[in-house]
Amino acid sequence: MQNQRASTESFYEVFEVFSKKTDLAHFQHQFSLLAPNHEIAIVMAQENFLRRESAVDLWVVKRSDISMLQPAERASLQRLNNKDYRMTKGYGYLRKKWRHYEQQMLDEKEILSWGEKQRDK
Template identity: 60%
Template sequence: MSNENFFIYEVFSQKTVNAPFVQQFSLLAPNKEVALSMARENFLRRESCFNLWVVKRDDIFGLPPEERPFLERLDNKSYRETKGYGDLQSRWRHHREQYEEKQKHAGNGS
C-alpha cells in the first residue's frame, strides 16, 4: 500500500470540558474519518478524555520562521504591568507613620 494517498493528521485531546486542547501525536490516514477512528483507538487506550480532534497538518497555517521574531513582546507597555505596586504597602505605612508623627507633634505644640 502506497503512502501517496495518506495525509498526516495531528491529534488533539481535551481532558475536561474546561481544559485546553493539547496536541498528542501525529498519524497517517487517508481521510479525516479514518484519522479520528485511529486517534480514538490509539489515544483512548492510554487515558480518558472529554473531546478529541484530528486536524490535517496541511490545513494548519502558521508563521514562517522569518516572521517569528515579530511575536516578541514590545517593551513599551510597562504602564500595564503591576510591578510598581510591589512595595505599596510599605510606602503607605511610611506615609501613615509620618502623618501620625506630625499629628503627635502638632498636639504637643499647642
C-alpha cells in the same frame, strides 16, 4: 516501485491528534497519524487513543491545515512581549513612596500639642 510509492504517499495525509482529558483542561497534542481522509483519521484516533486513556474531547486536524509563523514573523512578536506593566513588580516603588508620605504625616499627639502651645501663650 517508486511510482507506486509516490501514489501511496499522496493517498495518505498526516493528521495531528489533540485531546482534552477534563472539561477544565486544555487541549494537548497526543500524536500524529497517517489516514486517507478525516473520517478515517477520527476513527483511527479514537481507536489508538481512547483505548488507553479517557478524554472528554478529541480534535483531529490535517497537518497541512495548521499554520505557523515564519521566522521573520516571529521577530515581530518580540515587541508584543513587553508587558511589564502587568507585573506587580512594577509597583514596588509605591511602598517606599507611601513610607515617605507617612513619615511626613502629622500624628495625633503633635496636633494636640499645638493647642497646648497656644494656651501657654
